[in-house]
Amino acid sequence: MAGYTPGQVLGRTVTLGSLQLGVVDAAGVAWTVSRDGLRGWSGAPVRTQYSDREADHGAWAGPTYLGARVITLAGTITAPDLATLDAAAEQLYAAAALTDTTLVVGESVPKQATVRRSGDVLCDYETDRVARYSVMLTAADPRRYSTTLQSQSAALPSVTGGLTLPITLPIMITATTASGTISLTNQGTIATRPVLTVTGPCAGGFTIVAARPSGATTQQTYSDSLAAGDVLVIDSLARTVTLNGSVSRRRYLSGTWPEIPPQSSLALSWTCPSYDPSALLTGTCRSAWL
Helix, strand or coil: CCCCCCCCEEEEEEEECCEEEEEECCCCCEEEEEEEEEECCCCCCEECCEEECCCCCCEEECCCEECCEEEEEEEEEECCCHHHHHHHHHHHHHHCCCCCEEEEECCCCCEEEEEEEEEEEEEEECCCCEEEEEEEEEECCCCEEECCCEEEEEECCEEEECCCCCCCCCCCCCEEEECCEEEEEECCCCCECCEEEEECCECCCEEEEEECCCCCEEEEEECCCECCCCEEEEECCCCEEEECCCEECHHHEEECCCCECCCEEEEEEEECCCCCCCCEEEEEECCEEC
């Protein structure tokens, strides 16, 4: 097809599942995103309530939250021939899934959201080589996340080495300290929530203390034991506690769900009544933007 080369970038790139838009694919199909073809990506709707003040001016303001982010993706498909255009349209229908799909938008800092199809997929043929498309998607979580997943791990705090008696002079005293602390950073503009994974054994449960740079702290305590090889996942966004991928252990967790403020970091320290060098805390998060 004249004017297009496979691999050529055609402006802003957007990836929906496995389908990349804004490029020319290996079949010579040019997928473009129109100038206004990413409506809803910038600026999520606000959800709030006001109650009129009785016998007074104004209203009482209730909590303010972001609503679900509705995104309309639109552009053109230009193919070498009708058969290739038909195949490209089928790719689009398949990519706009009814289940959770990752949408990635190429920006100076690439960002992503988890979306589902929430309206018709339109693909209107203008000729046997050109079609215009439009897809409506909804992100239940309105945050736009970094495509980079941060991950840090720490064993339980311990001190090894040091002085052993009896001694012979001169001596050198060395010791190795494991702090049992990880630090996660949010470079975005809205608070993000980490996922914490604890790998056993942890006899008697454990406690995780979250500390902000300001010195403010919160904590979570898990009161049940973990056997060797057990994996417990604490998802602060979903508010779930899952053992070995399938068993809910939410009833054993108490305390405050950790959150990383925008343009800030969070230090997470953990302890367990019984030390075991195999026990491990892993924290993951993505920076989040409005």
